[in-house]
Amino acid sequence: MSNASYAKPGYTLATYRLYDDKADFRKKAEGIAVGLTVGSWTDLPEVTRQKMEKHLGLVVDVRPHEPEGAAPGERYADITIAYPELNFSRDLPALLVTVFGKLSMDGRIKLLDLQPSAEFLQAFSGPRFGIAGVRETLGVDKRPLLMSIFKSVIGYDLDGLREQFLQQALGGVDLIKDDEILFENPLTPLERRVEVCVDAAREAEKTTGQKLIYFTNLTGPTSKLRENARRAIDAGANGFLFNVLSYGYDAMAELAADSGINVPIAAHPALAGAFYPSPYHGIAAPLLLGKLTRIAGADLSLFPSPYGSVVMPKEENLAVQAALIDPSLPLRAPFPVPSAGIHPGLVPLILRDFGHDVVVNAGGGVHGHPLGAAAGGRAFRQAIDAVLAGRDLAEAAKEHEELRIAVERWGVRNA
Amino acid sequence: MSNASYAKPGYTLATYRLYDDKADFRKKAEGIAVGLTVGSWTDLPEVTRQKMEKHLGLVVDVRPHEPEGAAPGERYADITIAYPELNFSRDLPALLVTVFGKLSMDGRIKLLDLQPSAEFLQAFSGPRFGIAGVRETLGVDKRPLLMSIFKSVIGYDLDGLREQFLQQALGGVDLIKDDEILFENPLTPLERRVEVCVDAAREAEKTTGQKLIYFTNLTGPTSKLRENARRAIDAGANGFLFNVLSYGYDAMAELAADSGINVPIAAHPALAGAFYPSPYHGIAAPLLLGKLTRIAGADLSLFPSPYGSVVMPKEENLAVQAALIDPSLPLRAPFPVPSAGIHPGLVPLILRDFGHDVVVNAGGGVHGHPLGAAAGGRAFRQAIDAVLAGRDLAEAAKEHEELRIAVERWGVRNA
Numbered sequence: 001m002s003n004a005s006y007a008k009p010g011y012t013l014a015t016y017r018l019y020d021d022k023a024d025f026r027k028k029a030e031g032i033a034v035g036l037t038v039g040s041w042t043d044l045p046e047v048t049r050q051k052m053e054k055h056l057g058l059v060v061d062v063r064p065h066e067p068e069g070a071a072p073g074e075r076y077a078d079i080t081i082a083y084p085e086l087n088f089s090r091d092l093p094a095l096l097v098t099v100f101g102k103l104s105m106d107g108r109i110k111l112l113d114l115q116p117s118a119e120f121l122q123a124f125s126g127p128r129f130g131i132a133g134v135r136e137t138l139g140v141d142k143r144p145l146l147m148s149i150f151k152s153v154i155g156y157d158l159d160g161l162r163e164q165f166l167q168q169a170l171g172g173v174d175l176i177k178d179d180e181i182l183f184e185n186p187l188t189p190l191e192r193r194v195e196v197c198v199d200a201a202r203e204a205e206k207t208t209g210q211k212l213i214y215f216t217n218l219t220g221p222t223s224k225l226r227e228n229a230r231r232a233i234d235a236g237a238n239g240f241l242f243n244v245l246s247y248g249y250d251a252m253a254e255l256a257a258d259s260g261i262n263v264p265i266a267a268h269p270a271l272a273g274a275f276y277p278s279p280y281h282g283i284a285a286p287l288l289l290g291k292l293t294r295i296a297g298a299d300l301s302l303f304p305s306p307y308g309s310v311v312m313p314k315e316e317n318l319a320v321q322a323a324l325i326d327p328s329l330p331l332r333a334p335f336p337v338p339s340a341g342i343h344p345g346l347v348p349l350i351l352r353d354f355g356h357d358v359v360v361n362a363g364g365g366v367h368g369h370p371l372g373a374a375a376g377g378r379a380f381r382q383a384i385d386a387v388l389a390g391r392d393l394a395e396a397a398k399e400h401e402e403l404r405i406a407v408e409r410w411g412v413r414n415a
Numbered sequence: 416m417s418n419a420s421y422a423k424p425g426y427t428l429a430t431y432r433l434y435d436d437k438a439d440f441r442k443k444a445e446g447i448a449v450g451l452t453v454g455s456w457t458d459l460p461e462v463t464r465q466k467m468e469k470h471l472g473l474v475v476d477v478r479p480h481e482p483e484g485a486a487p488g489e490r491y492a493d494i495t496i497a498y499p500e501l502n503f504s505r506d507l508p509a510l511l512v513t514v515f516g517k518l519s520m521d522g523r524i525k526l527l528d529l530q531p532s533a534e535f536l537q538a539f540s541g542p543r544f545g546i547a548g549v550r551e552t553l554g555v556d557k558r559p560l561l562m563s564i565f566k567s568v569i570g571y572d573l574d575g576l577r578e579q580f581l582q583q584a585l586g587g588v589d590l591i592k593d594d595e596i597l598f599e600n601p602l603t604p605l606e607r608r609v610e611v612c613v614d615a616a617r618e619a620e621k622t623t624g625q626k627l628i629y630f631t632n633l634t635g636p637t638s639k640l641r642e643n644a645r646r647a648i649d650a651g652a653n654g655f656l657f658n659v660l661s662y663g664y665d666a667m668a669e670l671a672a673d674s675g676i677n678v679p680i681a682a683h684p685a686l687a688g689a690f691y692p693s694p695y696h697g698i699a700a701p702l703l704l705g706k707l708t709r710i711a712g713a714d715l716s717l718f719p720s721p722y723g724s725v726v727m728p729k730e731e732n733l734a735v736q737a738a739l740i741d742p743s744l745p746l747r748a749p750f751p752v753p754s755a756g757i758h759p760g761l762v763p764l765i766l767r768d769f770g771h772d773v774v775v776n777a778g779g780g781v782h783g784h785p786l787g788a789a790a791g792g793r794a795f796r797q798a799i800d801a802v803l804a805g806r807d808l809a810e811a812a813k814e815h816e817e818l819r820i821a822v823e824r825w826g827v828r829n830a
Contacts, residue, residue: 055570087569089599089600089635091636093662094598096685098596100688104685104688104689105684105687105727111689180512180516181503181513219504219509220506221669222662222666223638223669226638246509247508248661248662251663254636268516269520270519271511271512272520273515273518273520274526274697274698275690275697281696312520
């Protein structure tokens with residue numbers, strides 16, 4: 001799925017897993033390659049064929065999986081089709097409708113991967129910041145970043161939100177994100193929310209000496225997203241959270257390409273569970289939350305961690321990360337943000353699995369600290385520093401009260 | 416799923432099917448109701464509870480399905496949660512992210528239905544035309560409508576497209592739609608395509624005496640959709656096809672609400688197979704292609720018929736139709752368009768299953784007629800007239816050459 005040589009010039013490769021107990025998989029693949037491009041081929045006159053050949057899809061690979069004595073439902077093939085990019089415009093709705101529009105409804109078939117050509121990808125600016133740009137904004141060179149999430153947002157007024165923000169910021173987190181279910185509302189309207197949170201960030205900076213990005217949830221009617229983003233930026237916003245799957249990838253790609261929206265975007269995976277978990281249907285997580293999210297310009301991509309309550313298998317998690325940072329893709333790499341169920345005792349595991357270009361993202365693991373959210377943030381920072389120094393977490397906990405209490409509460413899962 | 420009394424004032428009801436071999440379903444439901452709204456409840460002080468109560472989600476119903484000796488994977492419950500509409504803005508991204516954002520990733524859970532309140536729905540204009548409006552535009556009172564699809568579009572120039580259009584129009588079809596994979600391209604650019612097809616429609620009208628709507632595929636960057644729509648309308652467009660799931664429902668809702676885009680919209684189900692077929696994940700077809708498509712303003716909704724190669728079970732098909740025409744929803748009703756694998760011999764079955772407020776939609780069943788596309792259209796019209804007159808199709812075929820040949824080719828499946 002990675003290290004594709006981007007790719008066959010003028011063609012996008014699409015790889016599917018197709019389950020069928022009886023099908024001739026090669027014939028099926030040929031049917032797709034013709035059916036989703038020129039419509040028919042064998043019955044075309046030679047002169048028409050010559051005209052149509054450049055529009056014709058090609059079967060690149062068919063790998064059947066047909067174990068001896070396969071039980072019903074076990075037989076499948078991974079097939080790869082090359083689609084001429086001449087056939088669709090340079091945008092993600094056109095690409096997705098072409099390769100998985102009608103086909104998504106044609107039996108048990110899951111879209112595993114897409115490899116657009118380098119030329120196709122030139123139409124996308126991709127992440128404006130990516131890992132390096134976010135690090136530069138924060139002035140943090142190599143350390144894994146720490147993000148925290150508000151505990152509760154709905155029903156809170158500006159004072160309540162500010163106080164939550166301040167406590168998180170005082171703990172030394174690098175990034176704070178809105179809850180994805182915080183929409184425009186009378187208690188904490190967009191611009192006022194940005195103002196009070198940015199003000200709290202400034203206040204905390206006096207103590208922590210640290211910069212901070214606040215990812216404000218960018219919401220509203222599709223046609224007002226840019227305008228809302230600019231209003232928020234005028235009010236001081238320095239980052240946006242975006243529920244990309246509820247608006248479509250193209251809406252995010254347009255935000256990311258807009259030079260007036262010069263702040264990082266964190267893509268939230270809300271609704272992703274409608275796409276990726278079935279082995280038989282949908283779009284695989286490494287494509288959905290990895291490659292497509294990157295092409296569409298996210299600077300951070302959140303996805304369910306393999307550690308918590310809302311889980312994705314570790315192998316799939318690492319494939320999402322691989323797609324986000326794959327060096328063969330000619331676009332900046334977004335930060336992977338494995339989320340849900342994270343506490344300081346998991347930091348050794350997270351850094352072992354994801355390396356240092358990762359965002360450690362916690363909600364309950366910050367707010368649930370017995371000494372409060374600021375202590376919760378400090379416990380995470382202490383854990384990160386300990387792991388970076390090659391120290392045992394339980395040992396380091398002896399020297400740091402916040403970490404010690406966190407470890408007492410949640411335990412340690414060493415790498 | 417239908418006949419909801421729209422609904423609990425101030426609340427949207429969401430119904431899920433949740434598979435779990437061990438869970439206490441009521442406890443799980445309570446966790447969702449709290450977790451996706453106020454975040455926590457039992458540990459809140461009384462004074463905070465009073466403030467938060469109006470934001471708290473409520474468990475409305477829990478219906479466990481726990482048959483004696485259930486095999487692993489068989490145990491489930493249908494649960495209904497009421498979400499205060501105070502918590503989210505009046506748009507579909509906010510609604511979907513609230514009720515199925517994070518939750519979609521939380522194990523085996525499928526979103527079955529949503530019942531927003533009448534007040535919430537007031538924010539949506541819904542279909543501008545609906546069944547009645549499309550009928551009025553065409554001047555066709557009661558008869559089921561006939562739609563045809565281009566045979567091949569990719570690689571065709573304007574002359575080739577016009578000729579295909581003309582042949583279809585001469586057959587007496589009411590509606591012709593672009594292929595959903597026809598995007599902006601140098602051979603048949605939007606405005607030129609509209610001009611030649613509308614011109615062909617006028618030419619055919621001289622023979623058929625019939626009005627016709629041409630659903631041009633509306634594509635391009637999200638922020639240019641309205642502009643492209645207006646350009647097409649200025650060039651004579653009188654309908655749009657829209658790949659709604661690739662742009663998000665909100666993009667369509669904004670088009671439908673735009674008084675400058677005063678033509679019907681046909682929603683194409685491209686990508687829908689990524690959402691509805693799994694019993695364990697995603698969004699049920701009657702909600703996805705029925706109710707949400709209607710709320711988002713489609714005048715026609717296409718979905719895979721139960722008759723053809725790309726199939727959806729008939730029960731699910733009829734549930735999609737029921738959601739589209741449910742009289743308790745305070746919005747116009749879109750035409751159901753069961754698509755794929757349709758030939759004239761299926762008309763008795765389609766009209767039995769869907770009644771007369773249906774669009775009979777055919778591609779191969781028109782173009783594959785041995786006497787050509789115009790004869791294919793006539794065969795369909797003859798079949799529709801015969802069924803409306805209560806006649807046996809095989810009998811009627813004796814009097815109509817086109818129908819006779821179609822029946823010879825594809826057979827008859829009587830109701």
